[in-house]
Amino acid sequence: MSEEEKQKMMNERKPLMEVRNITKRFPGVVALDDVLVKFYPGEVHAVVGENGAGKSTLMKIMAGAYIPDKGRMLLEDEEVSFSHPVQAQEKGISIIYQEFNLLPERSVAQNIFLGREPTFLGMIDNRKIRQMARKVLADIGVEGTIPTSKLVGNLSVAEQQQVEIAKAISLDAKILIMDEPTAALTINEVKMLDELIKRLKERGIAIIFISHRLGEVFQISDTITVLKDGKLVGTVKTNEVTSEDVVSMMVGRILDHYFPPLGVPEDFGEVILSVRNASNDFLKNINFDLKKGEVLGIAGLQGSGRTEMAQAVFGVVPFKTGSVTLDGKNQTIKSPSKAIKKQMGFVTEDRRSEGLCPQQPIRDNILLTVRSIQTMLTPISKNGIRRSPDLVPRLGEEVDIRTDSYDREVQFLSGGNQQKVILSKWLASEADVFIFDEPTRGIDVQAKASIHDMIRDLTKQGRAVLMISSELPEIIGMSDRILVMRDGKITGELPPESSELDIMLLATGHNGDNGSNDSKGKGEK
Amino acid sequence: MTTTTANGKGLKKFFRSISIPPVYYFLIAIFFGGGLLDLFYAGGQIFGNPAIMLNILVRSVALGIVAVGQTMVIVGGSIDLSVVYVISLTSVMSSYVMQGEASNVPKAILLVFLMGAGVGLVNGLIITKLKVNSFITTLGTSLIISGIINSTFSNWEGSVPRSFEFFGYATVGPIPFSVIILFLMIFAGWFVLSRTKFGAHLYGVGGNEEVARLSGLRTDRVLIIAHVICSLTAVLTGLFIVSRLRAGAPWVGPDGYYDLESIATTVVGGTLLAGGKGGVWGTLAGVLIFSILDTTFNQLGVNPYLSIVFRGLIIVLAVASYTIRSKKEAA
Numbered sequence: 001m002s003e004e005e006k007q008k009m010m011n012e013r014k015p016l017m018e019v020r021n022i023t024k025r026f027p028g029v030v031a032l033d034d035v036l037v038k039f040y041p042g043e044v045h046a047v048v049g050e051n052g053a054g055k056s057t058l059m060k061i062m063a064g065a066y067i068p069d070k071g072r073m074l075l076e077d078e079e080v081s082f083s084h085p086v087q088a089q090e091k092g093i094s095i096i097y098q099e100f101n102l103l104p105e106r107s108v109a110q111n112i113f114l115g116r117e118p119t120f121l122g123m124i125d126n127r128k129i130r131q132m133a134r135k136v137l138a139d140i141g142v143e144g145t146i147p148t149s150k151l152v153g154n155l156s157v158a159e160q161q162q163v164e165i166a167k168a169i170s171l172d173a174k175i176l177i178m179d180e181p182t183a184a185l186t187i188n189e190v191k192m193l194d195e196l197i198k199r200l201k202e203r204g205i206a207i208i209f210i211s212h213r214l215g216e217v218f219q220i221s222d223t224i225t226v227l228k229d230g231k232l233v234g235t236v237k238t239n240e241v242t243s244e245d246v247v248s249m250m251v252g253r254i255l256d257h258y259f260p261p262l263g264v265p266e267d268f269g270e271v272i273l274s275v276r277n278a279s280n281d282f283l284k285n286i287n288f289d290l291k292k293g294e295v296l297g298i299a300g301l302q303g304s305g306r307t308e309m310a311q312a313v314f315g316v317v318p319f320k321t322g323s324v325t326l327d328g329k330n331q332t333i334k335s336p337s338k339a340i341k342k343q344m345g346f347v348t349e350d351r352r353s354e355g356l357c358p359q360q361p362i363r364d365n366i367l368l369t370v371r372s373i374q375t376m377l378t379p380i381s382k383n384g385i386r387r388s389p390d391l392v393p394r395l396g397e398e399v400d401i402r403t404d405s406y407d408r409e410v411q412f413l414s415g416g417n418q419q420k421v422i423l424s425k426w427l428a429s430e431a432d433v434f435i436f437d438e439p440t441r442g443i444d445v446q447a448k449a450s451i452h453d454m455i456r457d458l459t460k461q462g463r464a465v466l467m468i469s470s471e472l473p474e475i476i477g478m479s480d481r482i483l484v485m486r487d488g489k490i491t492g493e494l495p496p497e498s499s500e501l502d503i504m505l506l507a508t509g510h511n512g513d514n515g516s517n518d519s520k521g522k523g524e525k
Numbered sequence: 526m527t528t529t530t531a532n533g534k535g536l537k538k539f540f541r542s543i544s545i546p547p548v549y550y551f552l553i554a555i556f557f558g559g560g561l562l563d564l565f566y567a568g569g570q571i572f573g574n575p576a577i578m579l580n581i582l583v584r585s586v587a588l589g590i591v592a593v594g595q596t597m598v599i600v601g602g603s604i605d606l607s608v609v610y611v612i613s614l615t616s617v618m619s620s621y622v623m624q625g626e627a628s629n630v631p632k633a634i635l636l637v638f639l640m641g642a643g644v645g646l647v648n649g650l651i652i653t654k655l656k657v658n659s660f661i662t663t664l665g666t667s668l669i670i671s672g673i674i675n676s677t678f679s680n681w682e683g684s685v686p687r688s689f690e691f692f693g694y695a696t697v698g699p700i701p702f703s704v705i706i707l708f709l710m711i712f713a714g715w716f717v718l719s720r721t722k723f724g725a726h727l728y729g730v731g732g733n734e735e736v737a738r739l740s741g742l743r744t745d746r747v748l749i750i751a752h753v754i755c756s757l758t759a760v761l762t763g764l765f766i767v768s769r770l771r772a773g774a775p776w777v778g779p780d781g782y783y784d785l786e787s788i789a790t791t792v793v794g795g796t797l798l799a800g801g802k803g804g805v806w807g808t809l810a811g812v813l814i815f816s817i818l819d820t821t822f823n824q825l826g827v828n829p830y831l832s833i834v835f836r837g838l839i840i841v842l843a844v845a846s847y848t849i850r851s852k853k854e855a856a
Contacts, residue, residue, distance in 0.1 A: 085739050086738075086739065086741045089739075089741070101733075101735070101736045101739055101740075102736065103728065103729060103732035103733055103736055103801060104732070105728070105732055105797070105801050105802035106728055106729070106732060106801075110725060110728075114725070114726075114729050114736070114737070114740040114742070115726065115729070115737075115740040115741045115742045116740075116741075117722050117725050119722060122721065123720045123721065124719075124720055124721060124722060124724075124725060126720075
């Protein structure tokens with residue numbers, strides 16, 4: 001067959017699954033807007049895009065976990081719609097989430113055939129179930145490594161993933177969707193997964209995977225679909241594009257509001273927080289300085305170690321080696337309470353579980369940290385502490401919490417107002433160094449703008465801010481300097497108003513020769 | 526089983542395949558601890574006496590049978606506090622209906638099993654369909670039954686005929702009939718949990734209901750059946766008690782603390798309170814530990830409240846040791 005004929009055949013082959021004009025809205029956002037993608041048998045299809053681009057939503061719709069508001073799905077030319085994941089499974093669409101759907105206390109065989117156990121005279125046929133499990137594991141080429149009677153909880157992450165894949169194959173999956181399959185794997189394990197995916201491909205299975213790591217996307221995939229702000233940017237053949245092309249398709253999101261003006265370097269004070277050669281289990285050799293009056297933005301992909309770094313600075317999971325200097329004094333911050341006493345504040349990513357006590361009134365939430373560093377016997381007053389008895393109304397007005405009463409439980413406030421409560425909590429404890437982890441996630445545009453203004457106000461008062469964000473416009477719009485992280489390391493420092501492209505190239509490790517030289521050049525200007 | 530080979534390898538493999546629950550180390554420790562106390566203070570009269578040893582088993586029957594049912598609901602991630610008044614209900618209703626007449630026995634037994642199944646069904650339906658927490662649900666049904674029987678029956682009610690006393694007192698050779706029933710129940714519990722689809726699905730529901738649902742299991746039905754089985758084991762315990770006491774009364778359930786003790790022995794036996802892991806052999810060991818403790822202290826004439834202190838210590842120590850163990854395994 002000539003090259004031309006081959007090409008022709010490729011063009012004429014039929015898609016296994018097609019999504020057409022899929023639209024999905026969540027309160028306040030359009031997660032997917034008129035998206036159209038075709039998936040072919042025996043093809044590895046990567047879906048990429050920044051956080052919030054709509055990748056996961058699309059996968060969940062295909063797997064039956066979400067119901068689309070608009071649009072159609074065609075599976076082998078036949079229109080399908082799912083109201084439950086089990087229905088998608090029966091049609092041959094399996095999804096493997098980052099959090100595996102396995103029972104840790106049950107064996108490999110029991111997990112693979114849960115709900116489909118072979119029986120003999122009403123009894124579970126233990127020999128047959130193990131035999132069948134061995135056969136499925138052999139099918140995907142990992143029979144030797146995983147004993148079928150071992151408890152799943154005792155397997156490594158990579159092995160558990162193989163069990164999930166085996167389960168999907170035993171369900172006759174034609175389409176296998178994987179959400180960030182390589183996120184928790186070591187380099188060797190990624191290679192093994194790559195081999196495994198190749199074998200599945202040969203069986204004509206369509207593989208769809210979401211990934212943030214462009215290196216692996218280029219290594220594994222045949223086709224790449226790029227989403228941005230819920231819209232399809234394009235679907236391209238992997239061998240026809242470069243990683244720079246893909247990154248430039250991903251970036252350039254529309255600004256939804258204007259940011260307050262950046263700080264002026266002349267107004268920055270002395271260094272208040274300085275971290276030198278600090279490492280722990282996640283982080284390697286962290287070095288940075290934070291000056292009074294400055295917003296230092298921390299960019300990086302999910303899992304790059306941004307949150308871990310904030311937690312290390314704040315003593316949640318402390319650094320093991322290296323030094324932390326606060327206000328010129330060497331400190332070891334081994335617990336959050338020490339960090340609070342040293343005038344640090346941490347506005348966490350997950351407001352509801354880490355930042356607030358949702359069932360308690362606003363006033364108690366605001367006073368939580370000041371009270372936590374008082375002694376056990378300090379009498380509690382309603383609106384503040386002894387030094388400043390009117391703390392609650394004063395701070396409430398300062399940050400503009402919109403409420404009729406400070407007795408209202410914070411669970412009933414909007415996301416923006418909740419964020420303001422958290423902010424006043426740290427203002428109450430007179431923090432000088434603020435760490436923000438995703439300060440505006442899940443917040444509407446107006447509240448976003450007011451939180452950005454508040455962050456700027458903090459620095460105008462001489463406080464220092466470390467701001468982690470997945471939203472590149474936010475990083476660029478707010479930061480006086482930008483640190484980019486990857487794999488637990490700081491891979492580069494960028495000047496204010498750098499482009500999204502520069503940041504993404506550092507974050508994905510695709511700045512020329514896969515790493516350090518280039519970023520160093522940019523960092524030390 | 527095809528492992529008919531008599532060589533050591535096959536035996537080893539067999540032992541590994543049944544994987545002895547760690548609670549048996551506690552059981553052995555308690556047994557030898559009790560034996561040492563006996564040797565020092567009673568000259569070995571207690572542990573050397575086969576009648577007392579058999580009595581340890583008879584003491585275990587009432588709690589052991591209902592603990593099998595409790596183990597099932599706990600494996601399924603649920604809990605049943607109503608067993609205690611199902612036991613009372615069974616004891617008063619059966620002796621009330623029997624009125625000392627042998628001809629009434631089948632009628633009475635049918636009635637109490639139907640009532641038990643009804644209570645289990647109601648528990649299961651409230652928990653799965655109304656999504657009420659199982660602790661609260663069964664606390665509620667427990668109180669309802671308690672109120673009804675206490676207002677209807679004020680004292681010993683009716684009696685059981687002589688022929689019915691065989692459950693409590695008959696022996697087969699040297700072995701008490703009730704002990705045979707206990708072991709049959711344990712065996713049945715083991716069979717259901719580890720050899721039937723229902724058992725496998727119960728572990729799934731208890732381990733992670735969402736995983737079970739996504740694997741296409743009918744999670745509600747599995748839990749309802751588990752609750753019905755649990756209530757039926759409580760009925761059997763009630764029948765055993767009434768045949769021992771010869772008449773039923775509303776307080777026989779709460780007097781034996783069958784709700785909390787069945788939960789305690791299940792958990793001491795290594796079943797995870799959150800569900801998804803465990804089994805009846807561990808529970809049997811938990812029940813035996815409590816019986817040995819009681820018998821030893823009773824025979825030595827020690828203050829009985831000291832035995833309760835020991836029960837408390839064992840519950841905490843056993844569960845703490847499992848937690849530490851599983852943490853080590855994870856690391």
